[in-house]
Amino acid sequence: MKIIRRAIIALLCVVPFAAYSLNEQPQADWEMVAKIREEGFQRSQVMDIVGYMTDVLGARLTLSEHMKKAQAWAKAKMEKIGLVNTVIEPFMDYGAAWDNEYFSLQMLEPDYQYMMGYPLAYTPGTNGKITCPAVIVNIQTKADREKYKGKLRGVAVLASPPVALNPAAMPQGVTRRTDEDLKRLEEAVTPPAPRAAAPAAPPNPDALRPEEKIEFYKAESALAVLQCDSGAFGLVRGFGRPGVNADKWSREKDLASMPIIAVTPEHYNRMYRILKRDIPVKIELEVRNRIGEAVEKACNVIGEIPGTDLKDEVVMMGAHFDSWHASPGATDDAGGCAVALEAARVLKAVGAKPRRTIRVAFWGGEEQGLNGSREYIVKHFGDVKTGFKPEYDKFSVYFNQDYGAGAFRGVNLQGNEFVRRIFAEWMKPFRDLGFTTLAIQSVGSTDHVSFDRVGLPGFQFLQDSVGFGGHANMDFFDTLVPEDLMKNAVIMAAFAYQAAMSDVRIPRKTIK
Numbered sequence: 001m002k003i004i005r006r007a008i009i010a011l012l013c014v015v016p017f018a019a020y021s022l023n024e025q026p027q028a029d030w031e032m033v034a035k036i037r038e039e040g041f042q043r044s045q046v047m048d049i050v051g052y053m054t055d056v057l058g059a060r061l062t063l064s065e066h067m068k069k070a071q072a073w074a075k076a077k078m079e080k081i082g083l084v085n086t087v088i089e090p091f092m093d094y095g096a097a098w099d100n101e102y103f104s105l106q107m108l109e110p111d112y113q114y115m116m117g118y119p120l121a122y123t124p125g126t127n128g129k130i131t132c133p134a135v136i137v138n139i140q141t142k143a144d145r146e147k148y149k150g151k152l153r154g155v156a157v158l159a160s161p162p163v164a165l166n167p168a169a170m171p172q173g174v175t176r177r178t179d180e181d182l183k184r185l186e187e188a189v190t191p192p193a194p195r196a197a198a199p200a201a202p203p204n205p206d207a208l209r210p211e212e213k214i215e216f217y218k219a220e221s222a223l224a225v226l227q228c229d230s231g232a233f234g235l236v237r238g239f240g241r242p243g244v245n246a247d248k249w250s251r252e253k254d255l256a257s258m259p260i261i262a263v264t265p266e267h268y269n270r271m272y273r274i275l276k277r278d279i280p281v282k283i284e285l286e287v288r289n290r291i292g293e294a295v296e297k298a299c300n301v302i303g304e305i306p307g308t309d310l311k312d313e314v315v316m317m318g319a320h321f322d323s324w325h326a327s328p329g330a331t332d333d334a335g336g337c338a339v340a341l342e343a344a345r346v347l348k349a350v351g352a353k354p355r356r357t358i359r360v361a362f363w364g365g366e367e368q369g370l371n372g373s374r375e376y377i378v379k380h381f382g383d384v385k386t387g388f389k390p391e392y393d394k395f396s397v398y399f400n401q402d403y404g405a406g407a408f409r410g411v412n413l414q415g416n417e418f419v420r421r422i423f424a425e426w427m428k429p430f431r432d433l434g435f436t437t438l439a440i441q442s443v444g445s446t447d448h449v450s451f452d453r454v455g456l457p458g459f460q461f462l463q464d465s466v467g468f469g470g471h472a473n474m475d476f477f478d479t480l481v482p483e484d485l486m487k488n489a490v491i492m493a494a495f496a497y498q499a500a501m502s503d504v505r506i507p508r509k510t511i512k
């Protein structure tokens with residue numbers, strides 16, 4: 001009976017975007033879900049996996065030596081759990097590799113204070129230990145430069161205003177979604193309109209761009225730039241040097257820049273307030289950064305559980321493996337990678353034989369703009385500009401975790417009404433985990449968007465919020481909630497499995 005039904009469906013599936021027929025009821029596979037839950041809850045390895053990523057491998061800036069080592073580990077780990085066709089697959093030229101190897105910042109006068117901070121990525125080091133005065137500089141326009149000409153030689157520039165900290169607005173480590181919050185998301189029947197961008201202020205022709213400010217400090221022979229843009233206690237926030245995305249991580253531009261240091265607000269503000277009293281501040285700074293000699297390609301890491309009768313069709317799950325460079329990115333997004341890998345491990349452990357191939361992706365280059373997933377999709381599935389490939393029609397669905405490391409509470413439908421009834425059915429075995437909500441809303445800023453933008457079904461789960469140190473210096477293993485990651489891995493495994501087994505591929509939106 002099943003075979004006959006499959007044969008009929010197979011005929012129907014010649015139409016590339018065949019969806020579930022109205023008469024067909026998708027069913028959760030409770031038997032397989034029981035096996036997945038048993039393996040994923042009673043023999044979980046997700047914390048061991050994410051523990052290795054965060055404690056042993058550490059930060060994973062795209063195209064750093066750290067990341068290369070981590071990707072080699074990820075490929076080997078995929079193979080160890082039984083994935084095949086594993087590959088560290090280059091996706092685009094990514095400039096020179098960059099790693100921070102040493103950092104030390106102290107205030108020496110008027111009082112000793114060790115300082116928390118770290119260098120922005122893609123900046124040069126200090127060439128040994130330097131001791132120098134720190135001075136406040138406030139330059140916004142070309143004209144502002146005049147007051148500082150000839151006055152910055154040999155100093156460290158405090159380049160940003162002090163940051164006001166509000167104890168009442170301290171970020172929470174764990175914020176559970178409330179019933180009202182979930183109800184509101186569920187009852188929003190139309191996708192909320194994209195938030196209108198605030199009207200841009202007319203560009204001030206005299207304003208200096210951040211990279212022009214750095215050029216000025218450098219030309220004036222300042223030794224270093226200190227800055228603070230973190231609004232949270234104890235958090236240092238800093239990304240890449242100004243202009244780096246535009247100049248494509250150029251080694252020459254890295255070397256031509258100057259040491260730029262992000263400092264924790266408490267320490268930065270202290271220096272600033274002392275200087276405002278006209279009392280000199282003296283600091284000691286040493287930064288050693290390794291900058292690669294040649295342009296290299298950044299990579300994604302891919303592995304598969306091969307399918308059976310529908311092995312040419314693909315279900316994907318994944319997360320971005322790259323982090324910023326100041327901490328191991330436990331919640332952003334080692335947790336997501338561990339969930340996808342644990343989901344694959346659980347499926348292997350329970351002996352799942354999916355009809356479609358289940359592919360796990362650890363993306364690179366997400367933090368600089370979803371680069372790894374976008375380029376992967378263009379190469380393997382195509383897009384409007386380069387043309388769609390036969391694999392485009394054989395793709396079913398992609399599942400992603402990247403909104404911190406909190407428990408899945410539902411699925412953001414990304415405006416796709418056609419998946420509602422399928423996902424609603426697959427969610428039923430997980431009501432006890434609080435996984436209950438389908439929200440029509442589209443969410444952005446992570447790798448499922450790369451699928452969505454070419455019309456392929458890609459979904460980011462609706463999550464509780466766990467973690468407050470993403471993109472900063474405090475995103476460590478300690479932030480993670482083991483039960484949340486275990487639940488997510490079990491749900492991810494069940495969704496990927498059922499998508500790989502169902503008679504038809506996940507339906508696509510008709511409106512792009």
Ligand SMILES: [Zn+2]
Pocket residue numbers: 320332333366402446
């Ligand atoms: Zn992320």
